Amino acid sequence: MSKVTVCARFRPLSSSEIRDHGSCVSIHRIDKESFNFKDEKDGDLCFSFDKAFYEDSAQASVYEALALPIVQDAVNAINGTILTYGQTGAGKTYSMEGAGILKCDAERKGLIPRVIEGLFEMINSSHGATAYSVKLSMVEIYMEKVRDLFDMSKDNIQIKESKSQGIILSGVTEIPVLEAAEAMQILSNGIANRAVGETQMNVSSSRSHCVYTFTVQQETPADKRTKTGKLILVDLAGSEKVGKTGAEGRLLDEAKTINKSLSALGNVVNALTCSPQSKLTHIPYRDSKLTRILQDALGGSCRMALLCCCSPSPSNASETLSTLRFGARAQHIKAAPSVILSEDKISRTQESTIQKKDLECERILDMLKDRIGTEEVELLEELLILEGIMFYPAPTEDLKLEYDNVTSKIISSLQKALEELASAADELKKQNKVLETKLAAAENRSFWDKMSDVFSLLSLW
Numbered sequence: 001m002s003k004v005t006v007c008a009r010f011r012p013l014s015s016s017e018i019r020d021h022g023s024c025v026s027i028h029r030i031d032k033e034s035f036n037f038k039d040e041k042d043g044d045l046c047f048s049f050d051k052a053f054y055e056d057s058a059q060a061s062v063y064e065a066l067a068l069p070i071v072q073d074a075v076n077a078i079n080g081t082i083l084t085y086g087q088t089g090a091g092k093t094y095s096m097e098g099a100g101i102l103k104c105d106a107e108r109k110g111l112i113p114r115v116i117e118g119l120f121e122m123i124n125s126s127h128g129a130t131a132y133s134v135k136l137s138m139v140e141i142y143m144e145k146v147r148d149l150f151d152m153s154k155d156n157i158q159i160k161e162s163k164s165q166g167i168i169l170s171g172v173t174e175i176p177v178l179e180a181a182e183a184m185q186i187l188s189n190g191i192a193n194r195a196v197g198e199t200q201m202n203v204s205s206s207r208s209h210c211v212y213t214f215t216v217q218q219e220t221p222a223d224k225r226t227k228t229g230k231l232i233l234v235d236l237a238g239s240e241k242v243g244k245t246g247a248e249g250r251l252l253d254e255a256k257t258i259n260k261s262l263s264a265l266g267n268v269v270n271a272l273t274c275s276p277q278s279k280l281t282h283i284p285y286r287d288s289k290l291t292r293i294l295q296d297a298l299g300g301s302c303r304m305a306l307l308c309c310c311s312p313s314p315s316n317a318s319e320t321l322s323t324l325r326f327g328a329r330a331q332h333i334k335a336a337p338s339v340i341l342s343e344d345k346i347s348r349t350q351e352s353t354i355q356k357k358d359l360e361c362e363r364i365l366d367m368l369k370d371r372i373g374t375e376e377v378e379l380l381e382e383l384l385i386l387e388g389i390m391f392y393p394a395p396t397e398d399l400k401l402e403y404d405n406v407t408s409k410i411i412s413s414l415q416k417a418l419e420e421l422a423s424a425a426d427e428l429k430k431q432n433k434v435l436e437t438k439l440a441a442a443e444n445r446s447f448w449d450k451m452s453d454v455f456s457l458l459s460l461w
């Protein structure tokens, strides 16, 4: 078990804050990790994190404390996620990108360019026969839709879950990169596609959560397995009090959606840390796209680091306090990252068998759409992937044609099984007291969770 790394960072006062207030919120530094925050209502509150950074802290020290260990992990095939959290204008994007990805002086470079340089340095200095390859993807969650920032025509990417790979963005563009400069250029193009707007709090406010994924794959000739480490950086959109930011129209809609997803994030963190038996508690990952994408990180199957970005202005004291409280709570999340995530190399024959099976499942799911609804079929597909019955990625169009004459015998047996499933809930409710109790207790749970119960009881698969 390891714990989440949590750091706090106070940005410098902006020129307008200096003009309006002149001074910072009252913070008394105790040591490198702890400080007292003076709250008007609650008095002196002591916060202690893995590190606390102030207006005089260097970007390099934030990278070293927060990201360096996670970059090392990714090269060793351990997944990791780094999040920047905080109210609008608190310095999340500055911490993540610095003063621009491409043309930024060395001192002000943010986490992303440093992560890229660190990653390629580690890969290039590794000796031995291991061959590394790096792929990049970049999406934003805007108005509860996942948009591919490398291909804006993909504006509603589906989030799926697989047993072996965890959370997956279905069909997302992944660009192979060979060196740091190429990676920076590609990410800079993606950043240019992000939704940004001007508010009273920030002239360049992110209106979406941005998710950068670096997939590092390594192959050793002697080994029969390939190992993959995923490094995910998330620049969250900032929470905002809409009265304060002066948001109207589209900006207001965006702010409401952002606030809703951040409160879903808060609920997940609460559910994970509230109960001593949190394993038994339902964790509402599916309440927002953000929490669903972060499920692996929050659920503890990979390392996580959180930077709580805070404004030093007295006018933002209550938001700063709530950011610090979020960080303090997140410290209690427990993680047990898998040391090595590996996949068996599969032969071409195995691959074609898998694709054939996937194709059969897809065909049946298509047939079921009319009968049980598109949303339910999507959930069912997720379940099939999760249960390891279907695999990801889905077969290409060419392969679909190639397998057009797939055996009717297998189709009909699968179809029969799915038909049974469609009526199973009602049938079993009558016959099976255990299921009835389970479903009754699960009144507030999603269709998907209920389907899991049905699956496990049917033992169909």
Ligand SMILES: Nc1ncnc2c1ncn2[C@@H]1O[C@H](COP(=O)(O)OP(=O)(O)OP(=O)(O)O)[C@@H](O)[C@H]1O
Residues within 6 Å of the ligand: 010, 011, 012, 055, 086, 087, 088, 089, 090, 091, 092, 093, 094, 095, 202, 204, 205, 206, 207, 236, 237, 238, 239, 309
């Ligand atoms: N540590 C810092 N040093 C110098 N300037 C900073 C620092 N942090 C933030 N800033 C400046 O403060 C302003 C707001 O920062 P930034 O855009 O990063 O906020 P944000 O939290 O990403 O906001 P939003 O959620 O609205 O996107 C920017 O002009 C940025 O350059």
